[in-house]
Amino acid sequence: MSELVLETEKIEKIYRLGGRSIRAISDVNLKVKRGDFVSIMGPSGSGKTTLLNILGCLDRPTHGKVILDGVDVTAVPEKELYKIRRYKVGFIFQTFNLLPYLSAIENVELPMEGTGKSKGEMRERARELLKLVGLAEREDHKPLRLSAGEQQRVAIARALANKPSIVLADEPTGNLDAKTKYEIVKLLGKLNVEQGTTIVMVTHDSAIASHARRVLFLSDGKLLAKEKMGLLAKEKLVCPSCGREIGADHAFCPYCGRKIE
């Protein structure tokens, strides 16, 4: 936890709408170390998604720099950005964004296309990932035949396909019910702890946000100075129902989903 994976320098995004300028984010300085799990909290309209899009090279800041894995991606020409997205970033969306006509395993294989892997290698890696997210039995199911939680697990496996330096999750629990929410965020936590995956997650849900190692706050496009320690960084507690170790301040057990009294 020493090396910086992601660093932003005073990034600012200004949208021009009909002659008016709208400042979506301004002066954001963010540092994410390898193995960190950062959640960025903020109300809707605070610029969370804009920030995440910039971090994921889907969008460019109006000013400032984004340094990903030591590379200033703001200086990478538009045509080459796809390589950063392919190899350095894994995206998890609120609406899962799986291709409906592909099976779970094909969806996971999708980002590996064009990376020089053979079909067999792709399949093997996709299987490994589906196993990791607990969907080994469901690899041939199309998204419509999976529950929302399962779909998001497939999306998480897909985000990890090319072993990205950083996983960006945009409201990953926004479309899930209360129980599933915790399963997903628990899965992200597990990946972070066990696989060392670096995760930046934006959410407006404080209970979800608190599962990270660090919780940052975004308001009106600005990152607030205060920072909260997340549950992953806190002392472990034991769930009275299932007996497993959980972090403090849980409303529900992330393992069994029971309410914590």
Added chain:
Amino acid sequence: MKNPLIALTGFAEKRCLKGCVYLGAFTRALKNISRRKVRTFLVVVALGFSIAIMVAIPTGVTANQQAIQSIAENFNNTITAMQEEINKTATLIECTTTPNRGMQAFRQGGFFGSINETFVDETVADAIRSINVSGLMGVKDVVPFLEKSSRENVSEAINTPFGSRTVYRPAYTIVGVCLNATVINNYSVLPTNITLGENLSEGDSGYVLISSNLTEYFQATVGDTIEIYGQPFIVKGTFESASQPRTVYMNISDAQKVTGLIGKVSRLDVYVVDASYATQVAEVIKAAYPELYVTTYQDRLENLQRMQTMYTQTLSNAEATIAQAGATATQLIIVAVAATSLIVFFVMLYSVRERTKEIGILKALGFSNWNVMSQFMLEGTLIGFIGGATGILIGSIAAPFFSSLLLPQLNLFGGTRGTRFPIQTPYANLVGLQSYSAAALTPQLIALVLGMAALLAAIGSLYPAWRASRISPIEALRYE
């Protein structure tokens, strides 16, 4: 793993030599095509028809151009042959009891119906032999013939514009020839190209020379005995001649005997001493024997010219129709080519619009603009390919139908539409044209059409695919 479509469409991803972009893209393209079944079906049928036009029309036109060319050659050969024949016989006056000796072709095949055969006495020959011109002897020789139809008839189905009907015509014609030395040696009275056995010779009796197309009818060959009017004859030889229909040559005295026409002839070839006497002698014969049809060298020449004019007219009519058909075909093909590309263009444009979100996802996952573009190109090309295969199928079944529906009707005889003669006249046989030919489906044609279809589809999907590749991922992801 090699994907055949890579080679076909010529795509090559430089940055991904051993990658599976195309396999994945190909699989996705197939899945996308097959999951919208009704749309795909409609598009493929539409493409199929426009490609079928491309298959059917040019081959129809080409086939008929070739046919017309060979007909023109036939015409020219026939005319030249007749010209030569006529030139050899400047001193010949033909006197026949039936008309149109000069147009053999028309007499056969029976569209004039059965010929009412009449005969004149042999003594007419002697009378003609003594015709004088300005006090000098005008006639050198008179060669008598007896031509008589066989007793047996054969039936034949004839196609007319009003349907098929059966007609009966004589199985063959007997030609009795005067087999004396002077005649045989000086005039061409017997066929020359003997294929088997020998020609008839001086004084032969009880022998026949049959056209080779009769060997099957008689089930006999050289040396066998055949029955004519109930009398046995030995086949001495067979001969082959394109213009000679089914004919049996024999001694004229035998012919008169078996047919019961003792002392009768049906044709007299009158040879005048000098070509300049021909007109005068012919006038005398005409005056004395109005029942004879008399033709001089001059008449035959005029007949030939009339025929030539008719042939030329027919040919130019046919050529005009073919030219018109060619022009129409060009227009149709331009429309078909444009339609193929446009159909794919609109379908792919719609598909890109419909799948904007998917494009955003692919881009977020690290697909390059080129990856996205080739995905849609591949899909369009694949649709074109399937359309091409359908087109070949439709074209191979319905090519003649397309040709006759879309091209001007072949018109050989002038006038507004169709033929004035029953189609199956010998003349039309010579012409050899009844309708547009079907396309011959060679492997080359199939490959060409599939290639064309894929290429046109690729052209049609170029812009939609390019547009897809330009879509901003954020905009696309926001799109619902």
